[in-house]
Amino acid sequence: MKKIERVSLVEAASRQLRAQIESGRWEVGRRLPSEGELAERLGLSRVSIRAAVHGLAQMGLLTTRQGDGTYVAARDATDVAIRRRLDDAHDGDVLEVRRGLDILAAGLAATRRTQHDITALDDALARRAAAGTAGDEAAFVAADVDFHLHVARASHNELLVELYSTFTRALTDSIRDDRCLKVFAQGRDTWHNTLATAIAEGDADKATTASLALLRNGPAATRDH
Numbered sequence: 001m002k003k004i005e006r007v008s009l010v011e012a013a014s015r016q017l018r019a020q021i022e023s024g025r026w027e028v029g030r031r032l033p034s035e036g037e038l039a040e041r042l043g044l045s046r047v048s049i050r051a052a053v054h055g056l057a058q059m060g061l062l063t064t065r066q067g068d069g070t071y072v073a074a075r076d077a078t079d080v081a082i083r084r085r086l087d088d089a090h091d092g093d094v095l096e097v098r099r100g101l102d103i104l105a106a107g108l109a110a111t112r113r114t115q116h117d118i119t120a121l122d123d124a125l126a127r128r129a130a131a132g133t134a135g136d137e138a139a140f141v142a143a144d145v146d147f148h149l150h151v152a153r154a155s156h157n158e159l160l161v162e163l164y165s166t167f168t169r170a171l172t173d174s175i176r177d178d179r180c181l182k183v184f185a186q187g188r189d190t191w192h193n194t195l196a197t198a199i200a201e202g203d204a205d206k207a208t209t210a211s212l213a214l215l216r217n218g219p220a221a222t223r224d225h
Contacts, residue, residue: 013044013052021061022075032062032070060084082166095174098167099215102148105164106195106211109154110204117154121196124150128192132184140181145172147192154199 017038020026032038035053039046053070056062060080063073074080086094109117124147131139148171152164183189191214198206 009044009048010051010055013038013042013048014055016042017052017056018061018077021056021072024075026072028072028075030072031068032072034069076162079162079166082163083169086166086170094167094170098164098170098174101152101160101164101167102215103208103211105152105155105160106199106207107204108157108160109151110199110202110207112156113154113199113202117150118196118200120150121147121154121199125192125196128184132181132189135181135185137176137181140184141172141175144175144180144192147196151195151199 026032032053033041035046035049038044038049042049053062053064057064057070059077060083061072061074061077062070064070124143128140128143128147131137131143145168149164149168152161155161180189191210195207195210195214198210
């Protein structure tokens with residue numbers, strides 16, 4: 001019976017810690033209070049807190065830095081699981097799924113976008129163009145990723161946004177590896193603007209066509225992933 005009671009206390013600690021993380025009260029990157037502070041706040045033993053932290057670290061929600069403390073690594077365990085699966089997946093499989101989400105997001109964005117969404121897309125394109133003109137690859141890649149994320153957000157489909165967000169790392173690597181900055185510098189990059197215009201005009205067919213063209217005409221389209 002004592003063993004069952006101890007497990008229930010660990011589970012109670014885990015639930016309370018997860019609630020703090022998932023609610024956003026403890027943001028990603030934030031260091032958790034000390035083990036003693038947590039035990040006092042939650043009214044649980046340090047042994048239970050330690051076990052709960054270990055379990056959440058195994059799930060990928062927390063990360064422990066030797067001599068520095070424990071930090072929030074992610075808010076959602078499902079998101080962590082998907083990201084781990086993506087890390088293990090074949091590059092070609094990841095690219096195909098991401099392309100499917102791109103096309104779906106473009107069509108939905110054109111029918112559901114708000115003025116705020118249009119402004120966000122224009123801002124991302126402006127930052128992308130400025131970085132491209134300056135030859136700043138890091139800023140260019142970041143703005144390009146922001147643009148695609150804003151297209152997904154303009155769909156106003158929460159599940160789609162969450163799924164697309166898990167591809168951020170793969171998208172970043174793809175943009176960098178495909179040398180999109182070079183394509184921009186050569187003046188051969190027009191589909192991002194075409195897609196943004198179609199979304200702003202509320203033309204779902206045109207947006208879907210632009211998204212397909214962007215994928216087909218990008219550097220990745222010519223390579224075997």
